[in-house]
Amino acid sequence: MKIDGRSLHIEYRPIAALTADPKNPRTHSQRQIGQIAESISEFGFVNPVLVDENGQIIAGHGRIAAAKLIGQGEVPTIALKGLTARQKKALLVADNKIALNAGWDDDLLVEILGEIVLDTEFDLGAIGFETAEVDLLLDRPPKTDPADVFDEPDGGAQSVSRLGDLWVLGEHRLLCGNALELNDLERLMAGSSAQMVLTDPPFNVKIDGHVSGRGTGHAEFAMASGEMSKVEFTTFLTTAFRNLARYSVGGAVVMAFMDWRHMGEMLAAGEAAFTDLINLCVWNKTNGGMGSLYRSKHELIFVFKSGKSPHLNNVELGKHGRYRANVWDYAGANSFGRHRGEDLEDHPTVKPIAMIADAIKDC
Numbered sequence: 001m002k003i004d005g006r007s008l009h010i011e012y013r014p015i016a017a018l019t020a021d022p023k024n025p026r027t028h029s030q031r032q033i034g035q036i037a038e039s040i041s042e043f044g045f046v047n048p049v050l051v052d053e054n055g056q057i058i059a060g061h062g063r064i065a066a067a068k069l070i071g072q073g074e075v076p077t078i079a080l081k082g083l084t085a086r087q088k089k090a091l092l093v094a095d096n097k098i099a100l101n102a103g104w105d106d107d108l109l110v111e112i113l114g115e116i117v118l119d120t121e122f123d124l125g126a127i128g129f130e131t132a133e134v135d136l137l138l139d140r141p142p143k144t145d146p147a148d149v150f151d152e153p154d155g156g157a158q159s160v161s162r163l164g165d166l167w168v169l170g171e172h173r174l175l176c177g178n179a180l181e182l183n184d185l186e187r188l189m190a191g192s193s194a195q196m197v198l199t200d201p202p203f204n205v206k207i208d209g210h211v212s213g214r215g216t217g218h219a220e221f222a223m224a225s226g227e228m229s230k231v232e233f234t235t236f237l238t239t240a241f242r243n244l245a246r247y248s249v250g251g252a253v254v255m256a257f258m259d260w261r262h263m264g265e266m267l268a269a270g271e272a273a274f275t276d277l278i279n280l281c282v283w284n285k286t287n288g289g290m291g292s293l294y295r296s297k298h299e300l301i302f303v304f305k306s307g308k309s310p311h312l313n314n315v316e317l318g319k320h321g322r323y324r325a326n327v328w329d330y331a332g333a334n335s336f337g338r339h340r341g342e343d344l345e346d347h348p349t350v351k352p353i354a355m356i357a358d359a360i361k362d363c
Contacts, residue, residue, distance in 0.1 A: 010048055014074045015064060018049070019056045023089075026096045028062040035128050036066035042126035048076040050095070058088050059095035110137050118171075132314040132322050135361045179240045189247045195312065196363050197244050197254040198356060204233045204262060234265040241273030241304075250307030253278070253363040257351070258300050266302050274304035278311065283355065285332030301328070301359075312363045324362060330355040 028036075045067065049060030057064060058080060067075050083091070113134050116122060124131055161167070166187065167174040177184035179199070205226050228236060244254055254274060258266045270277055281301040288295030305311050315324045330352045 008078050010076050010078060012074050013051075013055070013077045015067060015072070017055055018051060018064065018075075018077070019054075020061055020064070021057055021092060024057075024061050024092060026061065026092075028065060033062060033065045033069060035125050036062050037069045038123055038125040039128065040066055040072070041070060042123070045072070045075055048078045050091070051077050051079055052083065052088060053079060053081045058083075058092050106137070113137060130314070130316075131312075132316065132361070135314065136322055179243060180236070182243055182246070185243050185247045193252075194244070194248045195252055196360060197248060197252060197306075198359055199240075199244065199255070200257040200351065201237060201240060203259045204228050204236075204265075205259065230265060233262065234268050237265055237269035238272045241269050245273050245306045248306045249309070251309030251311045252306045253311050254304045254306055255281075255359060256302045256304070257283075258302060259296070260298075260300065263300065266300075270302055270304045274306050275308055276305045277302065278305050279303040279326050281326040281328055283328045283330060283332075283351075285330070287332060297332075315362055322361075324358070328355055328358075 040063070045063070047060070047063060049063055050058040051060075052058060060075075060077075064075065080088075080091075113129070116124070116127070117134060117138070124134055161176045163176055163178075165176045167176075173188055173190065175184060175188040177188065179185070179201075202223065223236065241254070241256075245252075248254065256266065256270075267277070281303060283299040283301060285297050285299075288297040315322060
């Protein structure tokens, strides 16, 4: 039965004056209710609740639960009068089911999400997407390979950055400084706190003959290049880690690379600066490097949590189709390909960009 000529009026009503349909078949997880709450907080209550003439909810049970979660006392409603009991039940189902039958134009969705994520302050929960879902969509191969249009810098250009230089690169900041100095961290962070840290401290081994073959021309690190005792190296790492913890949010994940020789120092420094060791990852390289008995084919990544708050988890055991384990299989510097020589000139323990990008997306 169709009802024509009905005019709709929005009326704000106290939530306490509304009653839920006891036979509502639609379920709402706490996660989804939280997402609805985030959306209401961001955009306002823009989708009125549908009720009958007696104030019983026909459509909007999830929105009511979200409003209660954020302490909202009243909500906009539209009273639908004259519906039969059968029509009310049918509308309850239709309101939920028909929306689920829609699809996405993936290209347009990626374009819109790409614009949204440029705002680093915007919470993706307000649009119902998990960070991992957005990462998977944005990671789709572009139709045009950027390598085809990228202008490589002049290889003969001279370095111009010196200690103390701060580079502002759009939303990013890059400081040529010292991680042992709190003033440098304060200047870099400019009042912000890190949600995730990924660091590659020197391993306190000589570059020549250990990290790379003898006579390759790599300069030794300015500090922790084999000259420190075990106690000194532990103090070195502890100082840096405590500085990182100071400028990180509660629950921040801190990942730090280290070789097998200094596992003890890493664990001691991590215990002094962070709350928990939440995992140990292994970078499994394609080929072995230097080694006195066995050739080193891996590096360790110690994964700490700073503070007592829960850490973010954008993997969730592959819930969104992104499988991650604590063994990372990526090519090492001795098998990077045609740019291997250039990469090794930049840094003796250079890391593949894809590995770092994946680690950042994890949390």
